[in-house]
Amino acid sequence: MERADPRPLYVQLADQLERAIRDGALGPGERLPSARSLAAALSTTPVTVHQAFQRLRSRGLAASRVGSGTYVAGSRPAAAASAGLAAHVSLDRREPPAALFPADVIRQIMDRILDDEGGEAFAYGDPGGDRDLKEVLSGDLVEAGFGLSGRDLVVFSGAQQALSLLFRAHLQRGDWVVVERPTYPGVLRLLQQAGARVEAVDVGPDGPDPERLAQVLDMRPVRLVYSLPVYHNPTGLCWSVECKRRVAELCAARGVVLVEDDALSGVDFGHGRPRALAACAPACRNVVYVRSFSMILMPGFRLGYCLAPRELANTLKRAKEEADLLTSGFFQRVLCRFISEGHMRRHLTLIEPYYRDLFAQATAAAAAILAPAGFTLTPGVGGPSLWGRLPEGVPGGLFGRHCIREGVGVVPGESYSLDQSTADGVGLAFSRLHPEAWEEGLRRVARAADAARREARAGQAGR
Amino acid sequence: MERADPRPLYVQLADQLERAIRDGALGPGERLPSARSLAAALSTTPVTVHQAFQRLRSRGLAASRVGSGTYVAGSRPAAAASAGLAAHVSLDRREPPAALFPADVIRQIMDRILDDEGGEAFAYGDPGGDRDLKEVLSGDLVEAGFGLSGRDLVVFSGAQQALSLLFRAHLQRGDWVVVERPTYPGVLRLLQQAGARVEAVDVGPDGPDPERLAQVLDMRPVRLVYSLPVYHNPTGLCWSVECKRRVAELCAARGVVLVEDDALSGVDFGHGRPRALAACAPACRNVVYVRSFSMILMPGFRLGYCLAPRELANTLKRAKEEADLLTSGFFQRVLCRFISEGHMRRHLTLIEPYYRDLFAQATAAAAAILAPAGFTLTPGVGGPSLWGRLPEGVPGGLFGRHCIREGVGVVPGESYSLDQSTADGVGLAFSRLHPEAWEEGLRRVARAADAARREARAGQAGR
Numbered sequence: 001m002e003r004a005d006p007r008p009l010y011v012q013l014a015d016q017l018e019r020a021i022r023d024g025a026l027g028p029g030e031r032l033p034s035a036r037s038l039a040a041a042l043s044t045t046p047v048t049v050h051q052a053f054q055r056l057r058s059r060g061l062a063a064s065r066v067g068s069g070t071y072v073a074g075s076r077p078a079a080a081a082s083a084g085l086a087a088h089v090s091l092d093r094r095e096p097p098a099a100l101f102p103a104d105v106i107r108q109i110m111d112r113i114l115d116d117e118g119g120e121a122f123a124y125g126d127p128g129g130d131r132d133l134k135e136v137l138s139g140d141l142v143e144a145g146f147g148l149s150g151r152d153l154v155v156f157s158g159a160q161q162a163l164s165l166l167f168r169a170h171l172q173r174g175d176w177v178v179v180e181r182p183t184y185p186g187v188l189r190l191l192q193q194a195g196a197r198v199e200a201v202d203v204g205p206d207g208p209d210p211e212r213l214a215q216v217l218d219m220r221p222v223r224l225v226y227s228l229p230v231y232h233n234p235t236g237l238c239w240s241v242e243c244k245r246r247v248a249e250l251c252a253a254r255g256v257v258l259v260e261d262d263a264l265s266g267v268d269f270g271h272g273r274p275r276a277l278a279a280c281a282p283a284c285r286n287v288v289y290v291r292s293f294s295m296i297l298m299p300g301f302r303l304g305y306c307l308a309p310r311e312l313a314n315t316l317k318r319a320k321e322e323a324d325l326l327t328s329g330f331f332q333r334v335l336c337r338f339i340s341e342g343h344m345r346r347h348l349t350l351i352e353p354y355y356r357d358l359f360a361q362a363t364a365a366a367a368a369i370l371a372p373a374g375f376t377l378t379p380g381v382g383g384p385s386l387w388g389r390l391p392e393g394v395p396g397g398l399f400g401r402h403c404i405r406e407g408v409g410v411v412p413g414e415s416y417s418l419d420q421s422t423a424d425g426v427g428l429a430f431s432r433l434h435p436e437a438w439e440e441g442l443r444r445v446a447r448a449a450d451a452a453r454r455e456a457r458a459g460q461a462g463r
Numbered sequence: 464m465e466r467a468d469p470r471p472l473y474v475q476l477a478d479q480l481e482r483a484i485r486d487g488a489l490g491p492g493e494r495l496p497s498a499r500s501l502a503a504a505l506s507t508t509p510v511t512v513h514q515a516f517q518r519l520r521s522r523g524l525a526a527s528r529v530g531s532g533t534y535v536a537g538s539r540p541a542a543a544a545s546a547g548l549a550a551h552v553s554l555d556r557r558e559p560p561a562a563l564f565p566a567d568v569i570r571q572i573m574d575r576i577l578d579d580e581g582g583e584a585f586a587y588g589d590p591g592g593d594r595d596l597k598e599v600l601s602g603d604l605v606e607a608g609f610g611l612s613g614r615d616l617v618v619f620s621g622a623q624q625a626l627s628l629l630f631r632a633h634l635q636r637g638d639w640v641v642v643e644r645p646t647y648p649g650v651l652r653l654l655q656q657a658g659a660r661v662e663a664v665d666v667g668p669d670g671p672d673p674e675r676l677a678q679v680l681d682m683r684p685v686r687l688v689y690s691l692p693v694y695h696n697p698t699g700l701c702w703s704v705e706c707k708r709r710v711a712e713l714c715a716a717r718g719v720v721l722v723e724d725d726a727l728s729g730v731d732f733g734h735g736r737p738r739a740l741a742a743c744a745p746a747c748r749n750v751v752y753v754r755s756f757s758m759i760l761m762p763g764f765r766l767g768y769c770l771a772p773r774e775l776a777n778t779l780k781r782a783k784e785e786a787d788l789l790t791s792g793f794f795q796r797v798l799c800r801f802i803s804e805g806h807m808r809r810h811l812t813l814i815e816p817y818y819r820d821l822f823a824q825a826t827a828a829a830a831a832i833l834a835p836a837g838f839t840l841t842p843g844v845g846g847p848s849l850w851g852r853l854p855e856g857v858p859g860g861l862f863g864r865h866c867i868r869e870g871v872g873v874v875p876g877e878s879y880s881l882d883q884s885t886a887d888g889v890g891l892a893f894s895r896l897h898p899e900a901w902e903e904g905l906r907r908v909a910r911a912a913d914a915a916r917r918e919a920r921a922g923q924a925g926r
Binding site for chain 1: 561570583602627793
């Protein structure tokens with residue numbers, strides 16, 4: 001390209017690419033280089049390249065495929081896709097694929113909000129959350145059987161922010177916290193950061209054993225219990241209703257805050273729609289219910305909320321205001337209309353069959369590939385991931401290293417607890433994957449375990 | 464309204480309002496009740512009322528005016544607007560009016576991003592910030608004379624989040640911090656929260672006195688200096704270039720982190736575009752530059768960033784990820800295109816004359832109304848607010864109470880420092896106000912001061 005050429009760089013680049021396409025140097029279905037690599041090659045910025053691609057698209061010469069790049073218009077990029085598969089398979093991402101996000105409806109709603117509000121759409125708003133959104137969310141909660149009296153909603157930039165501010169507001173260094181074993185690694189990092197002392201209770205097919213939890217609560221001055229009662233992360237288990245009630249009672253009797261982290265309640269994986277713990281124990285006043293929309297809507301929205309006893313909710317509002325003033329009111333009003341106009345309900349009927357089929361395929365494939373390789377799989381009932389124990393004689397650390405060599409990304413078992421008690425496990429997530437990619441990933445996991453066992457044996461023999 | 468009527472409530476409500484407009488019961492220019500009050504009266508939700516209003520608007524029967532409500536189409540709501548003015552005047556908001564926000568350009572950019580990316584626009588992104596955005600921001604900084612080597616950008620949900628995570632990452636309880644006196648109240652709250660010990664240095668016409676700062680740095684083991692060198696909040700002063708350089712040198716020599724909080728550098732209020740401190744001392748490696756877009760673009764975007772020495776930047780990235788995983792990539796890419804396509808530059812040329820005229824009018828009105836009432840005004844050179852000392856014999860607390868009685872909102876002087884040393888001051892912000900509203904507010908401030916002085920005298924006489 002000519003820097004002396006008076007036309008913008010992106011126009012020059014688009015014209016060059018157009019020539020290459022028209023000359024046949026770039027064939028139909030061929031993948032264009034990534035914006036980053038092309039920018040590096042041309043000593044320009046990815047933005048310039050993106051603009052050039054956009055120009056090609058607007059002329060019908062190229063098309064973008066969600067998550068996979070930009071292609072010359074005219075045919076399937078089949079070869080390119082399988083080439084991508086061969087390089088690396090990620091079994092460590094739990095969110096749904098972007099193709100499922102309701103981008104068109106969201107776009108229409110954004111347009112209407114801008115019609116109605118103009119620039120006001122981007123003004124400051126209510127620090128604790130948009131009032132209309134909170135009203136709509138409350139309505140849904142009441143319908144789902146939640147008790148709302150004496151409680152309040154606070155809107156956050158995702159459930160992660162709700163949890164991080166909750167732990168900061170409610171915990172002091174040295175406080176005891178109970179979690180399930182295994183549990184969501186992100187929360188363990190937050191608890192470490194907060195200086196909490198953590199006690200874990202194993203999660204069984206019906207949830208944690210309430211008697212074991214009662215013992216821990218008798219033994220330690222526990223300040224908070226963190227739980228994932230519906231489609232537990234990573235096992236995919238659901239607590240029984242009896243377990244939810246009993247744990248709520250135990251925490252209520254001792255005045256312990258019980259946090260329910262919920263991303264998937266109300267989604268039917270084939271056994272009916274499980275109810276949130278907070279809806280099974282509506283009178284229990286110390287439950288803090290944290291809701292994420294990342295799994296049922298889209299993660300990049302960065303919206304979540306928390307239903308908490310009023311006093312704690314007020315503390316959280318202050319903490320939220322201090323942390324970042326407020327979450328953008330624009331997306332909050334988008335979510336408000338999305339729910340109040342019935343789109344959320346419709347959207348759930350779309351993603352439910354997707355999730356259900358994917359879960360059935362994923363667990364069947366895991367049973368077919370990992371069980372014969374010696375893995376012990378926890379029989380979950382839904383969700384975007386599963387949990388297994390490594391075969392006998394496979395050390396977690398070695399297994400992780402062989403996964404890297406095999407080109408498969410997994411979350412190592414040791415991330416799911418603060419001691420080494422889950423180091424012989426592995427979490428595997430499938431929600432974004434085509435079944436073939438999932439199966440290929442599982443085969444690599446099986447090979448990595450086999451290689452790790454052989455290396456461990458050789459090491460022992462060599463001693 | 465009839466709950467038995469099969470039509471949605473909002474359609475029924477819109478039809479009722481339409482009848483009232485066509486019958487003349489609601490006249491042209493008349494303000495419709497607020498969505499909240501109408502919802503309460505009809506036992507429905509504000510969302511329903513908003514939908515009804517929207518229906519009226521789409522039929523050309525009503526129009527919304529930014530920030531003031533929905534009116535029957537056909538004439539100016541002059542009476543309603545002045546009625547609103549009479550009730551309460553807020554001199555405590557610094558952001559620009561929503562009518563200045565570039566909503567149309569933003570909307571076009573959002574459309575193009577959704578054309579290009581579809582649902583992928585709402586996927587997770589890079590925790591430290593969108594790469595293209597960071598590249599564009601870096602380019603602008605280089606152009607403005609910043610030294611970038613050994614530093615990194617981190618994107619946050621507004622400057623408030625940058626500051627709150629910076630203080631948490633860099634300060635321990637008991638650490639000494641230097642601020643200007645007066646200074647931004649929000650930061651003082653964050654410092655209190657962090658358990659910092661705060662020393663204040665008076666800000667003069669050219670900035671704080673470097674020799675005084677040097678004394679403080681010699682006296683205390685200071686860990687961080689927080690500064691507002693360009694259009695200082697609340698005084699509107701700009702540090703001289705000499706002062707910026709000298710303070711940077713002092714902090715560099717002692718290894719103290721120097722935070723520059725910048726919302727308005729690059730905006731010309733009539734004396735040329737002032738340069739950020741970080742651009743005046745590009746080699747100073749311990750400056751942390753925090754940029755807010757709330758004043759120059761729009762606050763509801765919730766985007767800001769921080770340029771920090773690489774090691775600290777990496778710490779901040781981890782803190783950001785822990786706090787809320789990441790800021791929505793969608794808005795980041797909107798901002799990226801807004802800047803890279805030249806809209807930001809054009810937008811600045813629009814808001815500059817607005818700010819300049821407003822500042823001239825506001826300072827002239829303050830000189831005309833407050834000076835005769837005994838206030839001593841700090842002669843700022845730009846920005847959205849000014850700072851004054853209360854007249855002799857007016858106690859800050861009493862003054863605040865009389866402001867409430869007079870119906871004028873001000874930020875009390877004592878918020879601008881952690882001791883009582885600024886209790887005899889007052890911060891007054893005008894960026895959202897029509898000149899008449901500003902003048903009316905100032906008259907109320909003058910009356911409140913007068914009433915407070917009389918009450919104080921009566922109290923002393925009564926002793």
